[in-house]
Amino acid sequence: MEEIYKETILTPLGVAKTTGFLDWDTQPSPFKHYPEFLFGYDFGKIEALKIIELSRSVTDAQQLGKKPYYRLNTPSAGNLHPTELYVQIRGVEGVLSGIYHIDAKDACLVLIEEIEKEGIEPYVGLRHRFKGMLFVVSMVPFRSEWKYGKRAWRYCYLDAGHQAGSVLAAASATGQNATILSDIDSEGLHTVLGFSDEEYPVVALGIGEESERGVVHLKKALMHVCPLDYSEGTRDASAYLLAPKISDAKGHRPEKIEEETILGRRSARRFGTEVLSKETADFVASLLQEVPEPLHAWQIWMHHPSRPDGIYRDGICVDRGEYAKLVCRMLVDQYFIAEASVVVILTTDAFGPGALLGAGIFVQRVYLEAAQKGLGVTGIGAYYDLKLQQFLGTDEAILYVAAIGAV
Ligand SMILES: Cc1cc2nc3c(=O)[nH]c(=O)nc-3n(C[C@H](O)[C@H](O)[C@H](O)COP(=O)(O)O)c2cc1C
Incomplete structure (x- = not known):
């Protein structure tokens, strides 16, 4: 599986070479x-x-x-x-x-x-x-x-x-x-x-x-x-x-x-500047912690008053810092994500079809449960895998990313 992971990563050079007229x-x-x-x-x-x-x-x-x-x-x-x-x-x-x-x-x-x-x-x-x-x-x-x-x-x-x-x-x-x-x-x-x-x-x-x-x-x-x-x-x-x-x-x-x-589900194309209430932010944080094995959810909270900006794992802040711009750059320059409240990065030490399938199932749940709270979500498949791993300081494979915020 390690081979398939390496064969399917995105790198800035690879993206530059393949981006063109379609x-x-x-x-x-x-x-x-x-x-x-x-x-x-x-x-x-x-x-x-x-x-x-x-x-x-x-x-x-x-x-x-x-x-x-x-x-x-x-x-x-x-x-x-x-x-x-x-x-x-x-x-x-x-x-x-x-x-x-x-x-x-x-x-x-x-x-x-x-x-x-x-x-x-x-x-x-x-x-x-x-x-x-x-x-x-x-x-x-x-x-x-x-x-x-x-x-x-x-x-x-x-x-x-x-x-x-x-x-x-x-x-x-x-x-x-x-x-x-x-x-x-x-x-x-x-x-x-x-x-x-x-x-x-x-x-x-x-x-x-x-x-x-x-x-x-x-x-x-x-x-x-x-x-x-x-x-x-x-x-x-x-x-x-x-x-x-x-x-x-x-x-x-x-x-x-x-x-x-x-029937009304859509991917968020822009996020509003409105700040989530503490209750809503707590709801999102605990929903993301329900991610089933063998998946792990890293949460990058951005500009939210009830939660210091930084990287969270298992609900605990493991690194404080304002990472919105850097994260957008690693998500292949998708800058609309900077306005989201949280970016969740799903990782695993068991990369393969089952883990990817599980990540898709979980993010579908996040789309719908967040929508019922009036929030917007976008699944993000375009990211530089190795740069994200380096940023998080993990060897776990990156499976999928999602941005969540007010719309
Ligand atoms: C696996 C996957 C990867 C995706 N990656 C991105 C992405 O990198 N950037 C983005 O803006 N949207 C991304 N999307 C959202 C799709 O662009 C979106 O689902 C599609 O355009 C259809 O729009 P809808 O979700 O509103 O029906 C992704 C969706 C999935 C399921």
Whole structure:
């Protein structure tokens, strides 16, 4: 993993060499479409499916020049959305049991295959039929590699984490409980879901319960549909087939999320100069301390009266100082972040797909819980890794950064 970390770092020289003109007309399609002849359910028609549209939907559509520009309920590095979402539904009243693709752009669920005694359970570590919903998040690396090259490997897992976090949030908003299923057979799922080398399964989540009835493997793989309109190939397919190790920790789970928060989520593009109340600052600080293992959260508090400026770890100030400008420089000169109240830097000594996925899930929680307090958040994937490590005085790998403040 150390090798992948080194291969995917950003350095000032690397950024200078790769920053240039990007022809957005060549952006690969961010949406996968199954054939029109398949049966499906439109969003908004069946109450039991509400959780699905809250998990993945278009929440903003604009026209930029000749191209439509969509934003989803999940954030994504560069808004490229290298993820897809599938759900197996079994035993839900009024809904055909089967495996569905969630088509956010067309606001519907598309039934790929009906199921009965067979299902995806054996590929997600379950021995019996699961009554309810089994979600699978996949990633489509070329959508991100197209812009970010090798760095995309990290963004795919972070984005997949945000997507998994959205399922957890949708469960919270609809009064249900979702579990992260940590024991997935990535290769088996890759084959059986009909994926090819453009798409890889990442993580599964369950909402419902395992019954006592046995289940069998799917008889044949689902139809293959290319998730892209064109591809130049995936850089290193084997690097995307690594099954992430992730625990179903409490820290991943958002609390009491409202439907409007999910549908109204946006990344902050500027922060206000208004100072957070002590109560709000305490809320943010304790939320960030709930980060699950193997992640650690460093907090850089900036210009806040109830908290001396400086670096905090586990709630304790380990270094006092005004670091706003320096931090912005290390975040590839993103100076709008200087007005945020706190920058959180997630690190780990167990760098890999599981830690990145966990970081995405946690930051999705932070986006939504902070939004419910009227705060703005932006996930930050562009930073100089080694400079941040040096600044913090740590050998731990940098996973992800987020800025939080008034908007
Ligand atoms: C993994 C990841 C990395 C991101 N990195 C940055 C970043 O470095 N700077 C930034 O301003 N926004 C960043 N964002 C936010 C995206 O730009 C934003 O999600 C996207 O433009 C869509 O906008 P929305 O979040 O309002 O829907 C990142 C988001 C994710 C999920």
